[in-house]
Amino acid sequence: VKQDVAPPPEQPKEVAAQTEVIAPHKDLNQAPVPLKMERVGEHEVNVEMTAQITDIEIDKGKSYKAWTFNGEAPGPLVVVNEGDTINFTLKNMDPSIPHSMDFHAVHASPSKSFIDVMPNESGTFTYKASNPGVFMYHCGTKPVLAHIANGMHGVIIVKPKNGYPTDNQIDKEFVIVQNEWYKYNDLDDMTNGVPSQVVFSTKALKEGQPNTNGDTYSLKEKPLLAKVGDRIRIYVNNVGPNEVSSFHVVGTVFDDVYIDGNPANHYKGMQTVMLPASGGAVVEFTVVEEGSYSIVTHQFNHVQKGAAAIIKVTKD
Amino acid sequence: VKQDVAPPPEQPKEVAAQTEVIAPHKDLNQAPVPLKMERVGEHEVNVEMTAQITDIEIDKGKSYKAWTFNGEAPGPLVVVNEGDTINFTLKNMDPSIPHSMDFHAVHASPSKSFIDVMPNESGTFTYKASNPGVFMYHCGTKPVLAHIANGMHGVIIVKPKNGYPTDNQIDKEFVIVQNEWYKYNDLDDMTNGVPSQVVFSTKALKEGQPNTNGDTYSLKEKPLLAKVGDRIRIYVNNVGPNEVSSFHVVGTVFDDVYIDGNPANHYKGMQTVMLPASGGAVVEFTVVEEGSYSIVTHQFNHVQKGAAAIIKVTKD
Amino acid sequence: VKQDVAPPPEQPKEVAAQTEVIAPHKDLNQAPVPLKMERVGEHEVNVEMTAQITDIEIDKGKSYKAWTFNGEAPGPLVVVNEGDTINFTLKNMDPSIPHSMDFHAVHASPSKSFIDVMPNESGTFTYKASNPGVFMYHCGTKPVLAHIANGMHGVIIVKPKNGYPTDNQIDKEFVIVQNEWYKYNDLDDMTNGVPSQVVFSTKALKEGQPNTNGDTYSLKEKPLLAKVGDRIRIYVNNVGPNEVSSFHVVGTVFDDVYIDGNPANHYKGMQTVMLPASGGAVVEFTVVEEGSYSIVTHQFNHVQKGAAAIIKVTKD
Ligand SMILES: [Cu+2]
Ligand SMILES: [Cu+2]
Ligand SMILES: [Cu+2]
Ligand SMILES: [Cu+2]
Ligand SMILES: [Cu+2]
Ligand SMILES: [Cu+2]
Ligand code: NA
Ligand code: NA
Ligand code: NA
Ligand code: NA
Ligand code: NA
Ligand code: NA
Ligand SMILES: [Zn+2]
Ligand SMILES: [Zn+2]
Ligand SMILES: [Zn+2]
Ligand SMILES: [Zn+2]
Ligand SMILES: [Zn+2]
Ligand SMILES: [Zn+2]
Ligand SMILES: [Zn+2]
Ligand SMILES: [Zn+2]
Ligand SMILES: [Zn+2]
Secondary structure: OOOOOOOOOOHHHHHHHHOOOOOOHOOOOOOOOEEEEEEEEEEEEEEEEEEEEEEEEEEOEEEEEEEEOOOEEOOOOOEEEEEEEEEEEEEEOOOOOOOOEEOOOOOOHHHHHHEEEOOOOOOEEEEOOOEEEEEEEEEEOOOOOHHOOOEEEEEEEEEEEOOOHHHHHHHHHEEEEEEOOOOOOHHHHHHHHHEEEEEEOOOOOOOOOOOOOOEEEHHHHEEEEEEEEEEEEEEEEEEEOOOOOOOOOOOOEEEEEEEOOOOOOOOEEEEEEEOOOEEEEEEEOOOOOEEEEEEOOOOOHHOOOOOOOEEEEEEE | OOOOOOOOOOOHHHHHHHOOOHHHOOOOOOOOOOOEEEEEEOOEEEEEEEEEEEEEEEEEOOOEEEEEEEOOOOOOOEEEEEOOOEEEEEEEEEOOOEOOOOOOOOOOOOHOOOOOOOOEEEEEEEEEOOOOEEEEEEOOEEEEEEHHHHOEEEEEEOOOOOOOOOOOOEEEEEEEEEEEEEEEEEHHHHHOOOOOOEEEEEEEOOOOOOOOOOEEHHHHHHOOEEEEEOOEEEEEEEEEEOOEEEEEEEOOOOEEEEEOOOOOOEEEOOOOOOEEOOOOOEEEEEOOOOOOOOOEOOOOHHHOOOOOEEEEEEEO | OOOOOOOOOOOOOOHHOOOOOOOOHOOOOOOOOOOOEEEOOOOOEEEEEEEEEEEEEEEEEEEEEEEEEEEEOOOOEEEEEOOEEEEEEEEEOOOEEEEEEEOOOOOOOOHHHHHOOOOOOOOEEEEEEEOOOEEEEEOOOOOHHHHHHHEEEEEEEEEEEOOOHHHHHHOOOEEEEEEEOOOOOOHHHHHOOOOEEEEEOOOOOOOOOOOOOEOOOHHHHHHHHEOOOOOEEEEEEOOOOOOOEEEEEEOEEEEEEOOOOOOEEEEEOOOOEEEOOEEEEEEEEEEEOEEEEEEEEEOHHHHHHEEEEEEEOOOO
8 A cells, every 4th residue: 555655865764654545546536426226127236336546525624535436435335226237337547556345245355356357457356145134345455454454344225025024114215334434544543552533434325415425524514314213224334444333323223223224134122233344233222312323332432533424304 | 630749759659640639638547427217118218318428348458439329339238118108308418529319219300309418517318219120319419420430429229119039039138238338539540541450349138148348359358158959049230330241150050130129020941141331230140059159240350350259158 | 460570681671561461471383283083882972182382374474373262263173063072181282271062062061171271281071062052162260261262162063963954055164253353461451441453263074174263364365166056054153252243255145044054943034143142053145256355353353353254266
């Protein structure tokens, strides 16, 4: 990851030490290219994503020249059906580094179908999403830690063929992703340090829903919205790269939980769900009164670093 | 949390740096006020707790001016029935800082029912315990990390309406809580450091049972007591604030485990139970011979910092 | 653990500081003594293991004078049947420190049956393996953290009386163990530091299968082997001593998972399994195409430190 690091000679050493932007990324801030997704058969979809370098505001006033899928970090939400074949194309707009795609949702040979796509090239891969759930995706190019920590992660939901047994109870659905940020492109801090920020983001399940990057403030300033009495479902995934999550919503209990989003992995009445790095869940709960309900990881050092989002519940 | 820090001018800088006792707490060591609990209806209880500043010995010879519920850290055990309405009063005896109460066991609007109670005031809130289990409670005043890490945490058990399927096998019941201690009231160490101590405590389920604070020695010097052949149930919760727990008892296997204490989340034959921060469980096992059985988190760096408790098993 | 540390006077201080080899271990590199195992009854086995000091290459060119069971770290795999009585003998070839054995698989009094065996002595203990699963074993001599982190850990599989419901689907079976290495015999680094290496090893289930130590390279250079279409079962345990694991295999989904290896704890369709320190699992999945499939913990800072193993899948 540190290849091609060429600090501009006119900069004093202190400034150079604080940044490790790869030289060819220096003046890059590529406008987000939208995800392309098209159903081409009853059980077949085409998905096209773009690896690109885009500035993200991860904390108030703090910009991060993220390595991204489609200019978002986490990347755009992908939703398919159980059993779908995915024809996936990755376009790599990064002028300097290869990138790749590893969907946790599919069965595929990593050394054939999750392989590097070179700068300014594109690659197409086909695989099948056989298992329902809330899966992580990420760039799998080495060092994988750097590619994930710099922003190349996201969520793919595979909708279960027969739904969830609690589908008919749900009033509102949201997607929440947890990720960490480290010192900019600093593989040593990523490997041995503690996160600088731990953050949540939401991804739109349908038009009109908010869609944010992983930052410390967006979901506090513009909360998710619900009504008194709503039964809420959250599709959640902890994309890491390093930390586990103790996922919790203040003021309620998760009445139904499906670990990794598989309908067969059904828990009841949980206060907190343990998510491994890259683990997912579907959690369902009711908000009984007006007010502000915080989503957190109950590892409160991480809340201190940003990991909180608000659901605002109103009467009408 | 660092507001009002006014180190006495006569102290040398080194000493001041080691302590961050809030000025109005300097000469405070409030005698523990007992928990008040009263059943006022078949499905209704009154509970009164007190936020107070009390010295706790967390390690041999090491006193911690804890922010507490009722002068204990973890705070006193609360036990209610599934479906109970709780009329909860928090009296705040802290002269300087607001405190509050967040019960993981209830459905409530956090911004209405988990709100700050000002110094020398009290607040009453009503909510319902709809889900059975072993839940964390804690002060929810910001920064929450400081309030939990300084001692404001505890356990509320909500007894399942229809019990556990293994109720009739149980001979002895204990409550065990895991928590961490950090450098005194040092929000930076709480946020970025590693725990100074990781500890267990027990809370009395009935009169005559031991009831301890979270320290490194009490449950080693005065073990929990059981008899050969006893089937033991432990209600456990890991109140954190930051670490997860790998809960284990040496010399046995948990034959029955209920994750978060919900009878529906039934596991069999586990060596170790993964508890997220704020996660709970009911674990059941048999001790087949005389001897000393250690309770640990199998994250052994934490055992090295204090996280061990002993069950002493005798013949008669 | 640091008792008897007597750095040779001729060494400069810098070198002495980098090593904390216990003086009597200085010139020791005991050749591995094979595990002895013998079935002596339908439900009774004799097992003999040896505590010994043996050099292990944990990273390319990096030797670690490990405290071991039988010259391996992790120690040799032990496989018994549910309900077996184990007559266990520990021979201690370490000339200077006591060692002991704690099998997570058994019901036993720790203060009678997991006790220290003195240098150059041996001890025999009898206990029963009542629960099926994939259990950790380890030396339980104090400080336990040092004994585990220096290499005294391993896996015992207790085969379920009635098997797993998916037994007839399985084509290949492997054992994978995750462990951490720290600065050599440095109790402070073990207690407060981060791992220097996080590694996987495999243990032979039958003759001809690979059997490796926990190192950063063996399972990358000599991958586990499978065929296209194979249904693979992995018996996995995370022996720590400190870290949890987010166990994942790239390119597939675990169709069936048995937490701690108990057939009753059956999950479906998981991308990643959360293993507490000392937690185990049986995971089953299919490899659909030729190629290289990486086994990782999805806590990618640990992959950066070595935690990856490869399954090479070929057509014929
Ligand atoms: Cu990439
Ligand atoms: Cu992955
Ligand atoms: Cu408080
Ligand atoms: Cu909480
Ligand atoms: Cu030992
Ligand atoms: Cu153990
Ligand atoms: Na950092
Ligand atoms: Na977390
Ligand atoms: Na500390
Ligand atoms: Na722990
Ligand atoms: Na280290
Ligand atoms: Na790990
Ligand atoms: Zn990448
Ligand atoms: Zn509810
Ligand atoms: Zn169900
Ligand atoms: Zn508080
Ligand atoms: Zn048992
Ligand atoms: Zn049951
Ligand atoms: Zn040992
Ligand atoms: Zn599959
Ligand atoms: Zn089953």
